Amino acid sequence: MRLGFNFWLGAGLTALVVLAGILAPWIAPFDPVLDADLMNSELPPDATFWFGTDGQGRDVYTRILYGAQISLTVGVVSQLINSIIGVTLGMTAGYWGGWWDDLVNGVTNVMLAIPSLIFALAVMAVLGPGLPSLLVALGLTNWSWTCRIARSSTLSLKSLSYVQAAQTLGYGDLRIMFTQILPNIMGPILVMATLGMGSAVLSEAALSFLGLGIQPPFPSWGSMLTDARQLIQLAPWVAIFPGLAIFLSVLGFNLLGDGLRDSLDPHMRTRNP
Amino acid sequence: MTASLLEVDDLHVRFSVSGGGLLGSGRRMLHAVNGISFKLAKGECLSIVGESGCGxxxxxxxxxxxxEPTEGTIRYRGQPLTGTGAPxxxxxxxxxxxxxQDPYASxxxxxxxxxxxxAPLRLHGITAAxxxxxxxxxxxxxxxxxxxxxxxxPHEFSGGxxxxxxxxxxxxxxxEIVVLDEPVSALDVSIRAQIINLLLDLQEKLGLAYLMISHDLSVVEHMSDRVLVMFFGQVVEEGGWRDIFEKPAHPYTRRLIAAIPDPYAEQNPLRQQDRLPGVPPLDGRGFxxxxxxxxxxxxxxARSELVEIALGHRVRLVPAD
Structure with missing residues (x-):
């Protein structure tokens, strides 16, 4: 199996974010919240403060490392929720058809008609700000495309004769869905999930920017951008580095998704001799 | 006569299709299969031939x-395979x-x-590795x-x-029964004979009964013991392969047979249909x-009936009044 440059670049960037998040307590030179020192505020990057300091004199580098934890958790957990909901609904709707298909289609269309960020805002308004409600809000709002892709892939696979063969061999419906259909629709679903991780990171940043996500003083890339808004002309590094972190992690997720799709395609797989 | 393994009796299948009207109005019934009956014996190859869409x-x-059939019964060794109490x-x-049919999609x-x-073995309770x-x-x-x-x-293999x-x-x-749905039509011509011979060997070795669905009459001629000719969901003629290929009675069967490409056509001035023997007497009844x-x-x-014109050779005619 030969993986392209893009895959490795994506995997590298993703690994960088994962390592930053996991190792933050050990490799961060300061505390993200408590080491505020107004005497040091708005310092440009130097040897002590690699990425400079923000308005309260906190180290931006430290806060970005800790922010990776939030972004990763939001990306992975919300996409897991999205994929499970989307695949379950889409695959069963495509396989069984009938009234269940009509119902799932109706709900999916309603979900698609509501702007997901607005819907997430509404959920956050009900649940209150904070990480758990952020996960629920983003997990419940972005499954419609996954559901559509799962449904249409299932529909096209259902008519193939290996699915009929499984029926004549005595497989039950659930077994057919799990052994015959799911492995063959995983490629696009996985790509959707990794691309969705990127957009979940963006949504988290947007919600935090709007003040509904992670609450200050705890660091998330989005809330750091909110804080940077007033300083952007005086201390651009306060905005540039969180923005760069968002950009690189979203790019990483997207490249990883593309690379995974290619490697999961069985036509590109060769047997080990 | 061996006992029949599979018995299909007066099978009807109808589909409800949308007539294209608004709000589901104009739904009509599409008659796909209109009263098919046949028996399949152990070790026998029965072919069903007919054009696309004939059921x-x-x-x-x-x-x-x-x-699910709309009407009629299908029995396997006397036990119903359809309706309530079906396995x-x-x-x-x-x-x-x-x-x-398609080895690339199957x-x-x-x-x-x-x-x-x-996986199927494990599913059916065989667990010892x-x-x-x-x-x-x-x-x-x-x-x-x-x-x-x-x-x-699968992608590492050829079609055959x-x-x-x-x-x-x-x-x-x-x-005991294997349905062959156009088993060789998707294959390269050079591979077809190998697969046909494999199927015939396996039939003999394992005592299988084949129900072959095909429109390729040369394959049917080579493999079948008996042939059913279907048109519009009905059997128009049935008989042993000799009856069908050497003494076809129904005009539809005759046209199908005449359409088989004949490599010796150049040497024979008559068109193939003209070389078929005449239609046997039908007691003055029409098709x-x-x-x-x-x-x-x-x-x-329309109402019609299958009439036996020779032993085991039946043709669909207008009903006797």
Whole structure:
């Protein structure tokens, strides 16, 4: 199996974010919240403060490392929720058809008609700000495309004769869905999930920017951008580095998704001799 | 006469299709199969021939349990396969299996050959690894593949090899009846003979009964013991292969036979249809239809009946008053 440059670049960037998040307590030179020192505020990057300091004199580098934890958790957990909901609904709707298909289609269309960020805002308004409600809000709002892709892939696979063969061999419906259909629709679903991780990171940043996500003083890339808004002309590094972190992690997720799709395609797989 | 393994009696399948009206108005019934009856004996090959849309595949799907019949019964060894009290997929799987037309769509691309043969065995209660391995090896040998090839994925095989895998999968549960849906029509001409001979060898070796669905009359002629000619969901003629190929009576059958390409046509000045023997006397009764016009699939066919004109050779005629 030969993986392209893009895959490795994506995997590298993703690994960088994962390592930053996991190792933050050990490799961060300061505390993200408590080491505020107004005497040091708005310092440009130097040897002590690699990425400079923000308005309260906190180290931006430290806060970005800790922010990776939030972004990763939001990306992975919300996409897991999205994929499970989307695949379950889409695959069963495509396989069984009938009234269940009509119902799932109706709900999916309603979900698609509501702007997901607005819907997430509404959920956050009900649940209150904070990480758990952020996960629920983003997990419940972005499954419609996954559901559509799962449904249409299932529909096209259902008519193939290996699915009929499984029926004549005595497989039950659930077994057919799990052994015959799911492995063959995983490629696009996985790509959707990794691309969705990127957009979940963006949504988290947007919600935090709007003040509904992670609450200050705890660091998330989005809330750091909110804080940077007033300083952007005086201390651009306060905005540039969180923005760069968002950009690189979203790019990483997207490249990883593309690379995974290619490697999961069985036509590109060769047997080990 | 051996006891029949499979009995299909007066099978009807109708589909409700949208007439295109608003709010689901104008729904009509499409008559796909209109009263098919036949018996299949152990070790026999019965072919159903006819043009696309004549209901032959729907009949096969009904036998496999993939299509619920609207009316009629299907019995396997005297036990009903349809209606209430019909067996589930599991019991049915050991009776009837199918070899599919397209060897590229009939194998799961993410399962190795071994996995696609082992999973049904495990599902049917064979859990000992050694027994699974033995049965797979025997089956691969039966269809002319080596055990090493079992570790490969379908895309690593040619069309003919894939069809061998499809045959192995159909036979792994040791069914008595195998439905062959155009088993060679998707294959390269040079491979067809190999697969046909493999099917004939396996039939003899394992005592299988074949129900073959085909429009390729040269394959039908080579493999069948008996032939059913279908048109618009009805049998228009049935008989032993000699009756059908040497003494076809119904105009539709005669046209089908005449359409077989004849490599010696140049040497024979007569058109092939003219070389067929004359239609046997039918007691002055006419054919129900000569099948030269497209039928109205949304209404039931006019009344007619199958009349025996020779032993085991029956033709559809207008009803006797």
């Amino acid at each position: 032959k595949s729907t009949t096969a799907l009904a036998i496999l349990g993939l299509q 589930g997929r599991m019991q049915r799987a050991k009776a009837v299996q199918m070899v599919f 194998l799961n691309p993410r399962q190795t050959v071994r996995a696609s043969l082992a 050694s027994e699974i391995a033995d049965r797979i090896e025997v089956m691969l040998g039966n269809v002319g593949l080596t055990p090493e090839q079992a570790l490969r994925y 090899q894939r069809q061998r895998i499809g045959i192995a999968r159909a036979l792994i549960l040791e069914p 129900a239809s000569d099948c030269s016009t497209a039928p109205d699939v949304f209404s039931a066919p």
